Every structure is written in structure tokens, then in C-alpha cells.
Amino acid sequence: MAKKPKLPILNLTPEQESEATLKIKRFMADRFELKLGSFEVAEILELFTTEVAPHYYNRAIFDTQTLLKERFESIESDLWSLEKP
Numbered sequence: 001m002a003k004k005p006k007l008p009i010l011n012l013t014p015e016q017e018s019e020a021t022l023k024i025k026r027f028m029a030d031r032f033e034l035k036l037g038s039f040e041v042a043e044i045l046e047l048f049t050t051e052v053a054p055h056y057y058n059r060a061i062f063d064t065q066t067l068l069k070e071r072f073e074s075i076e077s078d079l080w081s082l083e084k085p
Contacts, residue, residue: 010053020045 012020024041028034036044 006050009057010049012049017045 021038021041024044025036028036028041
């Protein structure tokens, strides 16, 4: 049975995808002296959006949860201090 392809967690606008493609092409050419075609760069971009981006996304969610938890605890503490005897 064929393996079901992963859906990207990150969806780019056509403009963002074009910009990312150009940046990847430029990086690979400048850093590794590799001249990649559009299909190769599209595969690299797909790899990042399906395999790498979820890790950054999940980390951002975790960091946001931590920050909000700390902030709500601070607000709760402030509210308790306003309580009348």
C-alpha cells in the first residue's frame, strides 16, 4: 500500500512561495555552488513545510502557552490582591 503524503502544516501564498524558492536557489548557489532547478527547489520547500515547519510551529505553540499561563497567573494574583476583607 502506498504511503499517504503528509500535508504541509505551512501554507504559503504564491508570492511567499516564489520568494522562498528564490531564496533557496540563491542560498544553494552561494553556499554550496549548486544550481538547482525549480523542481528540486520545490521539493526542498515541500520538505521544510511538511517535515521541519511542524517542529517550529509546535515550539511556538508551547512557548505561547507558557507565556499565557504566566500572564494569567499574574493577572489572577493581581485580582486576589484587589479582594476586600
